[in-house]
Amino acid sequence: MLTLSLSYILFRCMNGIVEITTEIKVLSTQAVHSLLHHHTYLEGAIRGREKARASRKTTTMNHKVGDLISQLHPCVYTQMIPKQGESIPRRRRRKKNTGDDGISGAKKRQLSAEQVSFLEMHFGNEHKLETERKDKLASDSGLDPRQVAVWFQNRRTRWKNKKLEEEYTKLKTAHESIVVEKCLLESEVLKLKEQLSKTEKEIQRLSDQVDRVSTGSPSSPLSMAMDPPFLGEFALEGYEDAFYMHPENNYIPGMEWINQYI
Amino acid sequence: MLTLSLSYILFRCMNGIVEITTEIKVLSTQAVHSLLHHHTYLEGAIRGREKARASRKTTTMNHKVGDLISQLHPCVYTQMIPKQGESIPRRRRRKKNTGDDGISGAKKRQLSAEQVSFLEMHFGNEHKLETERKDKLASDSGLDPRQVAVWFQNRRTRWKNKKLEEEYTKLKTAHESIVVEKCLLESEVLKLKEQLSKTEKEIQRLSDQVDRVSTGSPSSPLSMAMDPPFLGEFALEGYEDAFYMHPENNYIPGMEWINQYI
DNA sequence: TGGATTGACGTCACGCAA
DNA sequence: TTGCGTGACGTCAATCCA
Numbered sequence: 001m002l003t004l005s006l007s008y009i010l011f012r013c014m015n016g017i018v019e020i021t022t023e024i025k026v027l028s029t030q031a032v033h034s035l036l037h038h039h040t041y042l043e044g045a046i047r048g049r050e051k052a053r054a055s056r057k058t059t060t061m062n063h064k065v066g067d068l069i070s071q072l073h074p075c076v077y078t079q080m081i082p083k084q085g086e087s088i089p090r091r092r093r094r095k096k097n098t099g100d101d102g103i104s105g106a107k108k109r110q111l112s113a114e115q116v117s118f119l120e121m122h123f124g125n126e127h128k129l130e131t132e133r134k135d136k137l138a139s140d141s142g143l144d145p146r147q148v149a150v151w152f153q154n155r156r157t158r159w160k161n162k163k164l165e166e167e168y169t170k171l172k173t174a175h176e177s178i179v180v181e182k183c184l185l186e187s188e189v190l191k192l193k194e195q196l197s198k199t200e201k202e203i204q205r206l207s208d209q210v211d212r213v214s215t216g217s218p219s220s221p222l223s224m225a226m227d228p229p230f231l232g233e234f235a236l237e238g239y240e241d242a243f244y245m246h247p248e249n250n251y252i253p254g255m256e257w258i259n260q261y262i
Numbered sequence: 263m264l265t266l267s268l269s270y271i272l273f274r275c276m277n278g279i280v281e282i283t284t285e286i287k288v289l290s291t292q293a294v295h296s297l298l299h300h301h302t303y304l305e306g307a308i309r310g311r312e313k314a315r316a317s318r319k320t321t322t323m324n325h326k327v328g329d330l331i332s333q334l335h336p337c338v339y340t341q342m343i344p345k346q347g348e349s350i351p352r353r354r355r356r357k358k359n360t361g362d363d364g365i366s367g368a369k370k371r372q373l374s375a376e377q378v379s380f381l382e383m384h385f386g387n388e389h390k391l392e393t394e395r396k397d398k399l400a401s402d403s404g405l406d407p408r409q410v411a412v413w414f415q416n417r418r419t420r421w422k423n424k425k426l427e428e429e430y431t432k433l434k435t436a437h438e439s440i441v442v443e444k445c446l447l448e449s450e451v452l453k454l455k456e457q458l459s460k461t462e463k464e465i466q467r468l469s470d471q472v473d474r475v476s477t478g479s480p481s482s483p484l485s486m487a488m489d490p491p492f493l494g495e496f497a498l499e500g501y502e503d504a505f506y507m508h509p510e511n512n513y514i515p516g517m518e519w520i521n522q523y524i
Numbered sequence: 525t526g527g528a529t530t531g532a533c534g535t536c537a538c539g540c541a542a
Numbered sequence: 543t544t545g546c547g548t549g550a551c552g553t554c555a556a557t558c559c560a
Contacts, residue, residue: 372538
């Protein structure tokens, strides 16, 4: 009980700090907002009210207050007494403040769901953030303009990464399919060439036959014009080297590396 | 005893207030939302850590109120008092089970160049970090194991992103080149087909000629076997639809989006 | 089986450079 | 001022150990 009083006093003291600062500086509406939240939360914490999920969204301070309260408790406190960590094998870091302590914990850092959705909404419209828009969003969401700016910056980064990833997968599938198509085309080209050579031979055979049968029969001009290129190189032959000599071009890096270093 | 503690705490708190107010002035009107900040400042003030650099940065705002409280407490406080020198990275924070990290040391953001290169070197060898290796690197680099773990984690994720990006560009160039190759192959196929049809006609012409000239001459079995497919469809004709009917497969998304939302 | 550790992932925020 | 790199935290899920 005494601890509660103590914590309360401390809390008041902290509030006092805030208020003093507010007097010194003009607080933004957000600051006031937070202060109010802080206040109400504190009340709840002192009464031992549970903050369920919503509290998760509350600011870090709220959570801290919770820790504050619990830690002020003799038992908890004694536990907390910092001793050289060496003696204790493991540090209980990150306690998983689950609901047991009542205040689950996210530190205030986490913006509230409403704020996030609000920002998210406006982010969807425009990823860029002009100063005036930033100020407007800040006041509308009860956040500090600085926070809004940071949020947008981080959001842009995340969005870029996400986009990059999905573009990569899309490109990868497209690449794979096109590689298959290319292989098919290559085989088709080979077949065509083979058949061309066959027809060339056939033409040659027929020509010979014609020549043999009718010695006076003139060779077709068409045949003469086409024969040379058929057997030897092809018009596009030059590209073949580039294609076949560099099979690594077809290699698809894949995402192996990404799993390699999870 | 209790009263003493209380008064002491209050005293410290008052001191903290003074410190905080001064800090706040420097700060933007940044929300009170950051009791965290206040906490941080308070903590710094109470500990009286010099840390020119560290104090300037305000470092981690994520300290929990719990840390604050524990630090405010005489016992804790006295313990904390021993400030480590600048040279000393930070003492084993341990404990603080609820307060999660509550890094007792100054949060020296920005690791020193040596530390970074040291970690970077070992990161190159192995991205994963087993506990023992972590502890070794921590002691060798003068960092907290926690910091090492965080550093490696961040390094992994950021490495992944970087890798993804470069793989994307590589894949993109490969894709573009292969698209060109595919186009060339397609045109080659067209030419081959055209030439095949020409040779077909030529063969037909020659066959007719042969038949005309030597009525008794039997047609070549080769010719018979090959003629039918030459004129009409082709063996690989079926693929053509897939290729030509879906030109969008060749479309390369490009990176426009990435520049669009820097 | 439940608490604890770890990696991954998302997120917030700082500080410097452009 | 903004963008980017970076430190750090919180949560989730898998896993380990007693």
